[in-house]
Amino acid sequence: MKQAHRLRRLGTTVLLAGLVLGLLAFFLIPVVAGSGTPKADGDAPAPAVLAAASATALAHLDPAAPAPDAAVLKSTLDPILTSAQGASISASVIDVATGEELYSRSGATPGIPASSLKVLTAIAATHAIGEDTRFxxxxxxxxxxxxxxxxxxxxxxxxxxxxxxxxxxxxxxxxxxxxxxxxxxxxxxxxxxxxxxxxxxxxxxxxxxxxxxxxxxxxxxxxxxxxxxxxxxxxxxxxxxxxxxxxxxxxxxxxxxxxxxxxxxxxxxxxxxxxxxxxxxxxxxxxxxxxxxxxTLGEQVRFMLEVSDNYVAEALGRMVAVSGQAPGDHANGARAVARIVGELGIDTTGMDLVDTSGLAAADRVSPLTLASAMAHAATSEHAALRNIGYWLPVAGATGTMSARLGSGDTRGVVRAKTGSLMEVSSLTGQTVSRDGRSLAFSILVHTGDRTIAPNKPVLDAAAAALTRCGCR
Incomplete structure (x- = not known):
């Protein structure tokens, strides 16, 4: 019994350490001056092109900072997410400290994730293969x-x-x-x-x-x-x-x-x-x-997330399958990523993956799964998974977010994976509220207007609202 008690205390300590380290990702974030116009995910600017970094100090994160009130958060986000005419928008927002879903707009309903799916590939590859592995x-x-x-x-x-x-x-x-x-x-x-x-x-x-x-x-x-x-x-x-x-x-x-x-x-x-x-x-x-x-695999994952490289994502999915002694084909890669994400305890209800890059319009993942994956990584007992939040593109600074959310209160604060397909846009990541609370979010947009990456301004407005909102 004493041994079991010690193990429970150790597990709690590790989890708390993971949470604190996850939050530390936003203490001092190096922000890089970006340039250019927004690109589709498959044609993103390379990180090497960015100018020299300058440190931007953010408000200290207090683990005891108040979480947003769910009702106030709903009254803040609903008008934004209903403003897009002819669009179907689903979303989920999770309080990283507690794992509680604070906001849901059909959040548990699977949708087309586009390149937001890459956060699941990043988590699975990092966990299954190892951050320091080299090919x-x-x-x-x-x-x-x-x-x-x-x-x-x-x-x-x-x-x-x-x-x-x-x-x-x-x-x-x-x-x-x-x-x-x-x-x-x-x-x-x-x-x-x-x-x-x-x-x-x-x-x-x-x-x-x-x-x-x-x-x-x-x-x-x-x-x-x-x-x-x-x-x-x-x-x-x-x-x-x-x-x-x-x-x-x-x-x-x-x-x-x-x-x-x-x-x-x-x-x-x-x-x-x-x-x-x-x-x-x-x-x-x-x-x-x-x-x-x-x-290293960690460096490749960061590269893949920053520029949304589909080829690297597909190769990593196959390598996840190979690491589990399965054939290295697209079907086994998708199955391996889905299996590992589920084994980590992330809610994968309704998830159906057919690739590991998000290029397939047949992929189905709910915003709840994607936001839960980000929250899980940020608080994981595995240090390598806590790095996922660091590797996402930074608003107004790096990769596919270099020309988005560049205002003073969101630049360097929002870190998110973009997604762009015909009639589909997505944004999945983390931000810090005005009160210093870490929030994980995922928003999916689907239209029928035959445009590429529709309603990205709506996604950005919602992420900005989360960042600016104390919502008390």
Whole structure:
């Protein structure tokens, strides 16, 4: 009995510590000056473009600060959320300290989340895979005549040397130079032939590379490409934030590696390189020649949330499935994310996921689930999950929120994941009320007017009202 009592006290202490640390996310928030016009999620400005940061001090958060009165909050939000003509709007607001839902407008009804779904992918990937995990891309000697490039889940490879950037952290040029050095040594030991061929092993992901639930127009609009466990810059042709996505990301990376390897081998006097690059699986007994490691999963999740990168979100979903020993396809990725979110104790009633990026109009998640997920992460006993709130785009400052909610009382205070699809807008995140109370919220908008991301001003007005409201 004494041991059980000690365990209960320890659990309470951990939970309270998680809550305090979650609230500390808003003590001193570094705000970055952003520029530009609002973008659709698939075409967001890259964080690297932002100007130098300047610290903005916020009012100290008092854990004993009064929570908004539910009736007053309702009288504040209802006029805003009913102002959009012809729109169906659902919403949920949760008091982070207590987990109580303070406001609901059909909050438990599943709707189309668009890219707000990425907060669930972020939580599941961080919890299941680990914040500090790195994905490894390897060059393996299959036999005396063949080198296999093995994809390990890094879809943010760069073309040249390793870098400090998240997108481009592991360079294929670096991998090529290391591989060339290993091949020169192997040839001197008569382990490698005078000419070697390059093969690509992208078998880590299985099934259809394109989710059948995605509208074909998403490829033409540069929102997505066929999903592979190896790609450069999120399947883009180069490091540019607006660069076109390529049609075969894995083969594009393999050919980039082969070109760099050929140059390195010629300079080192190594074996010649065959001209063709083909697909084949690396043997289990192959000899690793060299490898490069990605940015940490935590860094990739933050990148994915800030610029709303659909390709990274889909790759992470598949990696969540693989981490649980399931096949790395779109269906298992969606199931794995849903399962982990549910296992964390988040209410997933009515949730139906068919992808992990939110591109599919068939996805269904309630605002209550999304707001509950944010509140759970902020108060989690797992430090890595508490980081999710830090990684969201910051109002008036970073990523997809850089040109939104930039006024003095909301800039740097609201942190939220945006969502944009045809006839759908969403906003999911956290803010701090005027009285210093941390609130998690999610708002979904659906129309029938064939416009992209309708009524975003309504979403922003509601988030601003939450921030400005003492609501006592």
């Amino acid at each position: 490894t891309t390897r060059a393996v000697l299959k036999d005396a005549n063949t080198v296999v490039l093995v994809g390990g889940g890094d879809v943010l490879l760069g073309s040249g040397s390793d870098s400090a950037a998240v997108s481009g952290r592991a360079g294929l040029g670096t991998l090529a130079s290391r591989t060339a050095a290993a091949l020169v040594e192997a040839r001197a030991a008569s382990l490698v032939a005078d000419t070697v061929a390059i093969q690509l092993d992208d078998s880590l992901f299985t099934g259809e590379p394109l989710n059948p639930a995605w509208d074909p127009s998403l490829l033409a609009s540069n929102d997505i490409s066929p999903i592979s466990p190896i790609a450069m810059y999120g399947a883009r042709a180069n490091a540019g934030a607006k660069a076109e996505r390529v049609g075969d990301p894995g083969m594009y990376a393999a050919k980039t590696f082969a070109a760099a390897l050929g140059t390195a081998l010629e300079a080192a006097g190594g074996p010649a390189l065959g001209t063709a690059v083909t697909r084949a699986e690396a043997p289990a007994q192959g000899t690793e020649l060299a490898s490069v490691d990605s940015a």
